[in-house]
Structure formats: structure tokens, C-alpha cells
Amino acid sequence: MKMRMSRLQHLTVFSVAAIHLLLFSICPVSSRIYRTNDAVVIEVDGVGPSNFASRNFGNLAPVPMTYAVNPYIGLSSQPYPNFPLWPYPLYKPASSFSDVENVTATSSDSKQQKIACGVGPASPPQRSFPDVRIVGGSEATPNSWPFVVGLRKAGSTGVFCGGSIISPTRILTAAHCVNELSAFDISTMTVSLGMHVQGILPDTYADAQMTRRVSRVVYHNAFNTNTMVNNIAVLTVTPDLIYSAAISPVCLPPFNNAANQFVGKDAAIMGWGTLASGGEASNTLQQATVKVISNAACNIPYENNLSPQHFCAAADGKDACKNDGGGPAVVRNPNGSWKQAGIVSFGFGCADPKYPGVYASVAFFRNWINTYMKN
Structure with a gap:
């Protein structure tokens, strides 16, 4: 490799x-x-x-x-x-919280009061230019x-x-x-x-x-x-x-170790990383929308080094970049909530048209996540 x-x-x-x-x-x-x-x-x-x-x-x-x-x-x-x-900030308890050891949008088990997981915008960020953020995205609405x-x-x-x-x-x-x-x-x-x-x-x-x-x-x-x-x-x-x-x-998907489970879906990515490969970091939270592509297609530029625990996503001029690593890539559930499909992992450059961004599949690791959420 x-x-x-x-x-x-x-x-x-x-x-x-x-x-x-x-x-x-x-x-x-x-x-x-x-x-x-x-x-x-x-x-x-x-x-x-x-x-x-x-x-x-x-x-x-x-x-x-x-x-x-x-x-x-x-x-x-x-x-x-x-x-x-x-001095940890002091806040009045919110009216509703949810325990999300097993995160779903409708968790009935609550140690705190009920706040649904996956709250977010009503739609993915628009693929608009000329804004150049996260790489090729736009500034998110605060919070x-x-x-x-x-x-x-x-x-x-x-x-x-x-x-x-x-x-x-x-x-x-x-x-x-x-x-x-x-x-x-x-x-x-x-x-x-x-x-x-x-x-x-x-x-x-x-x-x-x-x-x-x-x-x-x-x-x-x-x-x-x-x-x-x-x-x-x-x-x-x-x-x-x-x-x-x-x-x-955020909501988490159920365990699934199959490849390509999100192919064709729009995924929202966000972070405070650099605005271009070799560029400066953003002072404000940036967001962009990329589309999940098949592992077969992504394995061509990455020389067959991807497995079902990875997935790739890309869009013209849009990508995660340095210091965005570890952040979420989320897709919308039918009920409008957002679930985390991936974790920003790696790529060659940022928004290089030959190299899609690669993400760790959250569904693939769901059982591992469950173990270390509870223990």
C-alpha cells in the first residue's frame, strides 16, 4: 500500500x-x-x-x-x-435526556429523561459553491x-x-x-x-x-x-x-458487517479541520454532503486495501480533511433523525477526485462499541 x-x-x-x-x-x-x-x-x-x-x-x-x-x-x-x-460550566438540567447505551431514535430505556438521538438539520447540507469549507462545504448553523x-x-x-x-x-x-x-x-x-x-x-x-x-x-x-x-x-x-x-x-445503526449497506446515500460530514489540503483550519464548524460509493469502485484507487469495515464517500470538491478525523459521517433515518454511518478515517489528500474519503463503518463495529459503552 x-x-x-x-x-x-x-x-x-x-x-x-x-x-x-x-x-x-x-x-x-x-x-x-x-x-x-x-x-x-x-x-x-x-x-x-x-x-x-x-x-x-x-x-x-x-x-x-x-x-x-x-x-x-x-x-x-x-x-x-x-x-x-x-470550573466546569453549570447548567440547569434540561427537561429531557435519554440514556443511549443502545442508541435508537425511540429508546424506551431511560436513565435520564427522554431526548431523542440524532437531532439535526431537516436535510443534508446543500452541495453549493463557491463556499469552500470542511473542504467544499459551508458553515453550519450554530448547534x-x-x-x-x-x-x-x-x-x-x-x-x-x-x-x-x-x-x-x-x-x-x-x-x-x-x-x-x-x-x-x-x-x-x-x-x-x-x-x-x-x-x-x-x-x-x-x-x-x-x-x-x-x-x-x-x-x-x-x-x-x-x-x-x-x-x-x-x-x-x-x-x-x-x-x-x-x-x-447521535443515533447508531444496528450491527451489520456487510459491505455497501449505505451505497448511494447522501452522508453529511462536519468538523473544524482544514479547508483544503495543506490549508488553514476553520474557526467555525463546517459541513458538507458526500455520496457513499461502492467498495468495489473505491478499491481501484486504494489498490484493494479496503474491507467491509470501510466505506467510501465522495462529491466533487468535497471531503473531510486534516483535523476532521474521528468526526461523524451521518445519514438520515426515514423518521428524520440522523444515524452515524461512519467515522472519518483517511484519504489521499483532501477532495482529490481520484481518491474518495474513507470511513470506518460504525455498523461493522457496533458490537465492539456496545462493549465499551457499557464497561
């Missing part, structure tokens, strides 16, 4: 685990790492944001293939919301996608990956967003929810309605940074989320 993640070392799971253990031994946080039969689990206790989290670290030069590579360098200083005193979240590391005002809300304590994202984070990274990692402006431009600030820290990272233990198989992760956030009109879960 010609594609490579040049900034990600191709380590075995055992060596990744060894590196995590070494980092945990030198970082001043209480942490554990262990393996299950299908996951690497990293837990961090008693941690909060860094006291020097006001640094705004810029991004390294883009890598053509991957949509999300961890940003580490830069020195321009800018205030970072909710740091360093870590119109209440399940999309931005992942941040202390020291950076910008989002380095996306994700989606799947329960009051769980965020779904891509393994490549978290598999090489250190104990310190995890201990200071936060999730911005109900956000439209990420606050990377001068005199702008993140408008997230809620911020939560990450206490647990679980990613598939067979994730491969070369082939991008098993590119899935579940994060645990603390304290529990409080659902509202701006913060609510």
Missing part, C-alpha cells in the same frame, strides 16, 4: 503498550493500561488541566494521507477557555449538529480531532486520534461540546457550552496505522454530560 502515515510510527500493539507504560512511569498522574481481547484500555485518575494550558500550539505541516495528526509545535500565546482553574464534538489537548486552542456523543459518558472517535497520546496528553485532554467557534483566530474564543475531561481511552487493539483497519475508539468523559438543545447524542 502506497499510503503511509509518516508522522505515526508503525508500532505493534505490544510496543505501543510498552511506550504507554514507560510514559505512565514518568508522568505525575495515576494511570493504568491493560489489554482486553480486542482493545487497549488507558485510564487516568485524579487529573485535570495543565497549569500552563494557555499556550496555543500550532500545527505541523500537513500530511497528505491522514485527516488528523497530533499537533505539537508553535509558541503564540492565547487564553484557553475553562483553564487553568477548571445544528448537537452530537459533534471537538477533541483538544492542553496547550492548544485548536481541535485536533472530531468525535460524536453516543451516551452521557461516551464519545466515539477514531483510533488514530488517540493511539499515540501520552499519559500527560490524556490527563489534560478535553472534549468541547455544543461548540460552533473553536477560537483559533485572534480575538476569538471557543464558544463551547460544555467542556469535559477524558478519564478513559479505549481503542481497538488490532488498529494498524499503515492499513488503517480497526480505526475506532471510545472515550469516557467526566462528569456526565447534561443534554440540551445544543448537546445530544
